[in-house]
Amino acid sequence: MTEAFTRPLLETIQSVHQASRQAAQLTPAQKNQALESVAQALETFAPEILAANQQDCEQAKLEGLPPPLVARLKLDTDKLQGAIAGVRQVAELADPVGEIQIKRELGDGLILQRLTCPLGLLGVIFEARPDAVIQISALGIKSGNGVVLKGGKEALNSCQAIVKAIYQGLAQTDYPPTAIALLTQRSEIQQLLELDQWVDLIIPRGSNEFVRYIQDHTRIPVLGHADGICHLYIDQAADLAQAVAITVDSKTQYPAACNAIETLLIHAEIAPKFLPMVCDALQAKGVELRGDATSRQFVELAPATETDWATEYCDLVLSIKVVDSLDQALAHIDTYGSGHTEAIVTQDQATAQTFLAHVDAAGVFHNCSTRFADGFRYGLGAEVGISTAKLPPRGPVGLEGLVTYKYQLVGNGHVVQDYSGPNAKSFTHKTLN
Structure with a gap:
């Protein structure tokens, strides 16, 4: 467990990336079992998590953290139980991976399918929101994505206690625990933002200044909102x-x-x-x-x-x-x-x-x-954040915002030349069930 907090960043990212490939192949039943195991582990470790959060809150007040941030940082029993309920609600949702969106015959024996698949590796950066660790980890597990989490220093003890519980829960299942990692150094944020070769989506959660900074300092796509007026x-x-x-x-x-x-x-x-x-x-x-x-x-x-x-x-x-x-x-x-x-x-x-x-x-x-306006209240189980972008996903983003799709085409020696020229075959473009 300690190694997950101290390994060099690139090695951590590569490890999460490899584990996410394994996670993407798991069945819905295996992922749901992992979520239930995580929920049980969070319940078991609740006293430790709450004690760690109390320590964070006391330190935050001593350091003069603004009251709104202290409110976001605080994780009481009700808030923690709500987050755990969100994990179980995610397990009850339909699996977003492997959905056939299009099945079409292009020509005789040439079949096209468009299927949903995980995005890959999510980098989630947040301020004073330890419950975000639970929400986003649950959605990452269900969608088969790898997740790299970076919380603010004010939530460090809380985040470490939560991730410890999540690791313990996943260790009892087929889901690779290394698909989720926690970063702890502020210097790792800028390094993470530069890893566009490995990271597929950045999700910032925090103040408008914080989100705008993230948006302005990376080439990786960013999902989030800067203001909530x-x-x-x-x-x-x-x-x-x-x-x-x-x-x-x-x-x-x-x-x-x-x-x-x-x-x-x-x-x-x-x-x-x-x-x-x-x-x-x-x-x-x-x-x-x-x-x-x-x-x-x-x-x-x-x-x-x-x-x-x-x-x-x-x-x-x-x-x-x-x-x-x-x-x-x-x-x-x-x-x-x-x-x-x-x-x-x-x-x-x-x-x-x-x-x-x-x-x-x-x-x-x-x-x-x-x-x-909340992912849990919308029945999404939880949310990775709220997007105010015009392009989808928009609003509270749950599972549907964490998958993309790919086209799979299966033929039997088909070549484009047969569909060109004066004696060309005709495309059928027939929708299949």
């Missing part, structure tokens, strides 16, 4: 009690999450009545509120600045703006939204449909909390 628009036709509940949940259920709202938009017609209601509810949860000039006419708020509209707080801070119309709300979202998750509360179906159709984001919600 999410909005909730309360329409004039909203059920106000429902709107208060959704607002409070979207902001306070887990404010450090990237799918928590940072700006609340309120239609001017309901602002005089709704603002006092929602502000009281938010302040009761300890939320610091900042408002535009119009909102401050109805409630006492600190003034919001232009910077606030473009800020991902990841904390109990919320900016409020009163808008005159749906179009003005949409214009604000178009200007400041990050393409992550946007939501509307309204009982007017036409307004809701306009919002759902117009907003360009990975998640667009109606009458529900933005906090539902």
Whole structure:
């Protein structure tokens, strides 16, 4: 186990690469057995994992780590049990490898198939998120990919304890434990980003500055999002009690999450009545509120600045703006939204449909909390991250984002020359079951 933490980086990468080739050949039953063994090992090692995390959290506070990062770092019993449940949910999902997407006869006896296959080797770099180790390892196992993990120094003890448990679980199965590796040195990040010959995808999880750094310093494809500036628009036709509940949940259920709202938009017609209601509810949860000039006419708020509209707080801070119309709300979202998750509360179906159709984001919600934008809650078992890119995968990325496909063509001495010239054979291009 110790060797996995100390071997030179290239040797580690090559070892993971070789093990991932073995993992790609395993049956769905073998992979599911591995996942159950990992879940059991995590349960067995839970006290050790929680103790290691407590050590990390105490050290982080001593070093003055910002509260949002401490919140992401903390791994309590409920959070750990939720992650373990996610491992078992991944096992219950359909295997993403070997799916025949296309089966086609090109000519007599010449059969083409397009089959899903693992991406290969995933490099996952994250800040203060030890539960990401569990989520991503589970998805890597199910999809037959190799995974190289690099957590922030603030989560080092937690990550080592979790990987130790995962190794112990895999050692009881046919799944090669060396398909998963943990890096521990900060200097290894830049080295990893340069290994485009070996690493097929980089997945960063952390602050927007961190993700942008990764995107700007590698030729390896990057899956992730730099900002999570999410909005909730309360329409004039909203059920106000429902709107208060959704607002409070979207902001306070887990404010450090990237799918928590940072700006609340309120239609001017309901602002005089709704603002006092929602502000009281938010302040009761300890939320610091900042408002535009119009909102401050109805409630006492600190003034919001232009910077606030473009800020991902990841904390109990919320900016409020009163808008005159749906179009003005949409214009604000178009200007400041990050393409992550946007939501509307309204009982007017036409307004809701306009919002759902117009907003360009990975998640667009109606009458529900933005906090539902999550791989586990979507039934993906877990997620490797959330992508705000236009090209797929988009939104919470689970198993389907960790496979690619290849074309397999089987013939019997077929040559292209037979399909060329005046006496050429004709392609049949017949779809097969």
